[in-house]
Amino acid sequence: MAITVLPEMPADAGELSIWPASTALLPHGALAVGGVPLAEIAARFDTPVYILDEGEVRERCRTYRGAFPEAGVLYAAKAFLSRAMVRWVQEEGLGLDVCSAGELELAVTAGFPPERIVLHGNAKSPRDLAAALRLGVGRIVIDSPSEIARIAAAVGPDGRQKVMVRVVPGVSAGGHDKIRTGTDDQKFGLSLTDGGAHHAITRIIGQPQLELTGLHCHIGSQITEVKPYLMALRRMVGLMARVRDAYGVLLPELDMGGGHGIAYRHGEAALDLTALARRLRAELVEGCAAAGLAVPRLLIEPGRAVVGPAGVALYRVLAVKHTGEKVFVAVDGGMSDNPRPALYGVRYAPRLIGRRSTAEPRTATVVGRHCEAGDILAEAVELPGDIHPGDLLAVPVAGAYHLSMASGYNLVGRPPVVAVHEGTARLLVRRETFEDLRNRDIGG
Numbered sequence: 001m002a003i004t005v006l007p008e009m010p011a012d013a014g015e016l017s018i019w020p021a022s023t024a025l026l027p028h029g030a031l032a033v034g035g036v037p038l039a040e041i042a043a044r045f046d047t048p049v050y051i052l053d054e055g056e057v058r059e060r061c062r063t064y065r066g067a068f069p070e071a072g073v074l075y076a077a078k079a080f081l082s083r084a085m086v087r088w089v090q091e092e093g094l095g096l097d098v099c100s101a102g103e104l105e106l107a108v109t110a111g112f113p114p115e116r117i118v119l120h121g122n123a124k125s126p127r128d129l130a131a132a133l134r135l136g137v138g139r140i141v142i143d144s145p146s147e148i149a150r151i152a153a154a155v156g157p158d159g160r161q162k163v164m165v166r167v168v169p170g171v172s173a174g175g176h177d178k179i180r181t182g183t184d185d186q187k188f189g190l191s192l193t194d195g196g197a198h199h200a201i202t203r204i205i206g207q208p209q210l211e212l213t214g215l216h217c218h219i220g221s222q223i224t225e226v227k228p229y230l231m232a233l234r235r236m237v238g239l240m241a242r243v244r245d246a247y248g249v250l251l252p253e254l255d256m257g258g259g260h261g262i263a264y265r266h267g268e269a270a271l272d273l274t275a276l277a278r279r280l281r282a283e284l285v286e287g288c289a290a291a292g293l294a295v296p297r298l299l300i301e302p303g304r305a306v307v308g309p310a311g312v313a314l315y316r317v318l319a320v321k322h323t324g325e326k327v328f329v330a331v332d333g334g335m336s337d338n339p340r341p342a343l344y345g346v347r348y349a350p351r352l353i354g355r356r357s358t359a360e361p362r363t364a365t366v367v368g369r370h371c372e373a374g375d376i377l378a379e380a381v382e383l384p385g386d387i388h389p390g391d392l393l394a395v396p397v398a399g400a401y402h403l404s405m406a407s408g409y410n411l412v413g414r415p416p417v418v419a420v421h422e423g424t425a426r427l428l429v430r431r432e433t434f435e436d437l438r439n440r441d442i443g444g
């Protein structure tokens with residue numbers, strides 16, 4: 001990554017390896033992303049605030065297109081969605097993966113071509129399906145047997161909808177139990193091993209309203225190794241061959257989902273996209289040749305790896321408390337804007353910005369402002385010993401599954417999203433105000 005480091009700066013530039021490539025260390029401890037000093041953003045937009053580096057998002061889209069030139073790359077909107085994000089993804093030539101009427105509507109009303117959108121969901125509501133059909137979504141991924149008749153009926157006698165089938169290939173992968181989806185002990189998909197997937201495929205092929213374009217799997221999230229993908233791909237190709245043998249049907253698409261892991265702290269492993277692309281392609285070509293299948297078009301659905309490292313969360317320190325051996329640094333956000341440490345035990349690397357400290361580092365726990373002891377943003381991190389109220393803390397790799405998973409806990413309101421690009425900052429999503437919160441409560 002191209003980090004700009006001024007010569008007199010401390011030797012911690014390696015720590016910036018997980019920050020956006022545009023990150024620059026400036027004199028006096030200031031840090032800029034996208035050409036904008038973060039302290040300036042705090043002053044202009046207040047805190048807490050999410051910052052998104054537009055150039056970094058676009059560059060990551062391009063990296064995917066470059067690594068997977070023959071594949072369809074669908075950005076997984078659940079990681080983060082806004083109208084600007086929809087535009088960037090579209091301009092960079094990606095498709096979109098959505099999992100609700102809400103994500104779908106936002107994308108289509110922002111101008112995204114519906115035929116380039118895939119709809120997922122283990123329990124699609126009538127509203128989800130109605131929106132998908134009304135807006136002309138490209139593909140619906142069938143996740144349970146009951147959806148087959150539901151979608152066929154909703155399409156009507158003269159219609160035809162492209163669908164895929166979500167298959168559980170029996171491969172366990174992912175950064176935490178809650179985000180492993182490749183085996184039969186979780187709610188998503190239809191089993192390869194118990195014949196559920198094959199049975200669903202048989203029924204779909206018998207439905208004239210449905211056009212089965214291919215198979216889908218998503219084995220998990222925050223996966224840092226290529227191997228599980230290869231194993232899953234082999235099994236998916238095997239199922240494609242069995243479908244061909246049983247029905248003479250050649251499925252033209254194979255969607256291998258997302259889940260590409262990233263580093264949240266300096267030194268952590270990330271999935272090697274180039275290796276993934278090369279080895280997936282080789283495995284696909286080889287497997288298809290061995291089975292006598294034409295090579296299907298590969299689709300992938302990265303979310304986190306597109307937007308995660310492009311985001312930074314910025315907080316202001318409200319209190320510093322010394323309790324026994326512990327130092328608690330409390331900031332003006334917390335589990336309502338980042339539930340990930342509490343949910344998955346993810347460890348982040350907050351950093352003091354806006355001033356240079358020469359104080360000895362001290363181990364501290366960065367906590368939020370919520371009424372819950374589990375409201376911890378970062379456990380056991382090294383921060384300057386003189387950290388005090390009014391200081392700014394920045395948390396890198398905050399672009400994915402932060403705002404999209406933010407809650408209304410304690411009615412603090414969700415933070416705004418500010419885009420930085422080539423030296424300018426602009427608001428993409430405004431802060432949720434008390435008025436917003438009160439207006440929803442009609443007082444009845």
Ligand code: LLP
Nearest residue numbers: 076218221222258259260301302303304401
């Ligand atoms: N495709 C499907 C069908 C998915 O279910 C997901 C994520 C993705 C693609 C994108 O996965 P990604 O490339 O972003 O890992 N809230 C959790 C992550 C949940 C992922 C759910 N599905 C977290 O904060 O880590």
